[in-house]
Amino acid sequence: MSRLLALAALAVLLGAVPPALAAGSAGGSRAAAAPAAAKTPVSEDTVHDVAAQLRCVVCQSLSVADSPSETAHEMKGIIRERLAAGESPEQVRAYFVEKYGNWILLSPPRQGFNLLVWVVPFAGLGLGLVLVLLVVRRWSRRPVPALAPPMDPAMRARIRREMVEREP
Amino acid sequence: MSRRSRILRWAIPLAVVPVLVLLGYGFRTDPREIPSPLVGKPASPFTLTAFDGTPLSLEALRGQVVIVNFWASWCYPACYEEAPSLERAWQTYKDRGLVMVGVNYQDKDEPARRFLAQFGHTFPNAPDPGSRVSVDYGVYGVPETYFIDRKGRVRFKRVGPVSDEMLKEQIERLLAEAA
Numbered sequence: 001m002s003r004l005l006a007l008a009a010l011a012v013l014l015g016a017v018p019p020a021l022a023a024g025s026a027g028g029s030r031a032a033a034a035p036a037a038a039k040t041p042v043s044e045d046t047v048h049d050v051a052a053q054l055r056c057v058v059c060q061s062l063s064v065a066d067s068p069s070e071t072a073h074e075m076k077g078i079i080r081e082r083l084a085a086g087e088s089p090e091q092v093r094a095y096f097v098e099k100y101g102n103w104i105l106l107s108p109p110r111q112g113f114n115l116l117v118w119v120v121p122f123a124g125l126g127l128g129l130v131l132v133l134l135v136v137r138r139w140s141r142r143p144v145p146a147l148a149p150p151m152d153p154a155m156r157a158r159i160r161r162e163m164v165e166r167e168p
Numbered sequence: 169m170s171r172r173s174r175i176l177r178w179a180i181p182l183a184v185v186p187v188l189v190l191l192g193y194g195f196r197t198d199p200r201e202i203p204s205p206l207v208g209k210p211a212s213p214f215t216l217t218a219f220d221g222t223p224l225s226l227e228a229l230r231g232q233v234v235i236v237n238f239w240a241s242w243c244y245p246a247c248y249e250e251a252p253s254l255e256r257a258w259q260t261y262k263d264r265g266l267v268m269v270g271v272n273y274q275d276k277d278e279p280a281r282r283f284l285a286q287f288g289h290t291f292p293n294a295p296d297p298g299s300r301v302s303v304d305y306g307v308y309g310v311p312e313t314y315f316i317d318r319k320g321r322v323r324f325k326r327v328g329p330v331s332d333e334m335l336k337e338q339i340e341r342l343l344a345e346a347a
Contacts, residue, residue, distance in 0.1 A: 057308035070274050074299040099306040101205040 042083040050079050050089045054096055055104050063106055204306055204325045211236075211316045212304040216271070216294035219281060224269060224294050226316075233261075233342040234316040235268045237330075238302060240275045241283040243310040250311055250329035251287040257335040258291045265318075265343055271296050273310045315339075318347040 051065035056072040064072045064079070075096075082092045096104045108114040211234070215225040226234065237254055239247045258268045270293035272280045277295065284293055296302050305314060315324040315338045324338050 071299065074274070075303065077298055078300060078303055096303075097205075099206065099303060100308070101202065101306075103202050 042080055046083060046089055047076060047080050050083070050092050051076050053093060053106055054079075055106050057100065057104070201327070202308070204322075206306055206314075206322045207325055209322055210320050211314065211322045212301075214301045214304065216296065216301060218292045218294040219272075219284065220292075222292070224292050226269075226320075229267045229269075230320050231318050231347050232265050232267045233318060233339060235266065235335075235339070236271060236305065236314040236316065237268065238271045238273045238296075238305070238307050238310050238312045239283075240273045240310045241279040242275065243273075246329045247283075247311045250313075250331070251283075251289070253330055253332045253335060255287060255289055255291070256332060257339060261339050261343070262291075266339055268292075270294070271301055273302050273307060274299060315342060317342045317345060 048065050051072075052063050054064040054075065056062045056064045056067035056069060056075070058069055058071045059067045062072075064075045066072075079092055082095060083089070087095075093105075102109060102114075108117055110118050211226060213226045215223060215227075218224045226236075235254075235257075237250075239251075241247075254268065254270070258266070262268070268291040270284075270289065270291060272293060272295045275295065280293075280295065299307075305312070309327070311329055313326040313330050314322055315326075317323045323342060326334065
């Protein structure tokens with residue numbers, strides 16, 4: 001039984017590994033609705049929002065928004081510039097993808113092989129839950145150990161007799 | 169022992185196998201080696217002002233084989249290692265249709281000029297204010313070197329220092345092609 005439990009735990013663990021390897025796939029916020037009319041004025045929120053989706057190219061697992069490096073600072077400058085030129089946040093994102101590939105995105109796009117990263121954790125979690133449920137159900141259904149078979153009257157009488165004999 | 173628990177006895181150690189395969193794959197690949205999506209695509213045009221004040225434009229170089237090298241004076245030792253090779257290649261091929269352009273990445277003016285003087289670079293070099301050209305080329309660390317053919321397409325990208333052999337191989341391959 002403990003083996004089944006261990007298996008369940010392993011399944012849950014397996015589900016947890018891929019996102020850890022994908023280095024921060026649980027990226028920040030989704031792109032907010034693009035302020036389509038914002039041609040010249042660019043809100044810092046939008047800049048931050050795009051920057052949060054992009055990997056700082058000189059850092060390890062840091063977004064452009066979170067990194068204090070000069071590269072990140074200049075990348076933010078480029079984001080601001082392109083937004084001010086009238087590009088939508090999606091277009092700015094696409095520009096960086098065009099230059100650096102999907103590698104630049106902190107959340108891998110949900111398609112093709114990348115889907116594994118999105119699906120496996122939930123599948124692992126689901127599998128683990130199912131296993132735990134199965135185990136719990138089996139435990140609760142296990143019959144209570146049967147009582148000792150009724151003693152035959154002769155033996156009962158003998159025991160009683162012997163106990164009486166020993167007592168002073 | 170029931171058949172079921174016999175299967176389980178094997179299933180648990182076997183469950184480790186996919187994890188090991190995943191880790192084995194992950195640890196054997198170099199996270200720094202990222203294929204550039206730009207190879208095979210037209211090189212982004214740029215216009216910069218060289219350290220000596222002359223304008224430097226990629227458009228003006230169409231029809232020639234162009235090497236764009238991104239470097240920085242703080243990039244030690246890789247940029248220092250490759251610097252003499254770059255100048256040697258430039259001297260060897262400049263009269264045969266090669267143009268070499270150095271782009272100075274996130275550097276300060278004075279140490280950058282000192283670097284150029286130290287290696288006696290005679291090919292044009294320009295700072296890249298705001299890293300615009302660098303981002304346009306998908307640079308994520310110096311040194312990086314791009315080889316552009318006569319048609320203006322990026323044909324090869326090198327991350328890390330270039331060597332004499334590598335330069336010779338790529339330059340001669342691209343010079344041999346018709347415009």
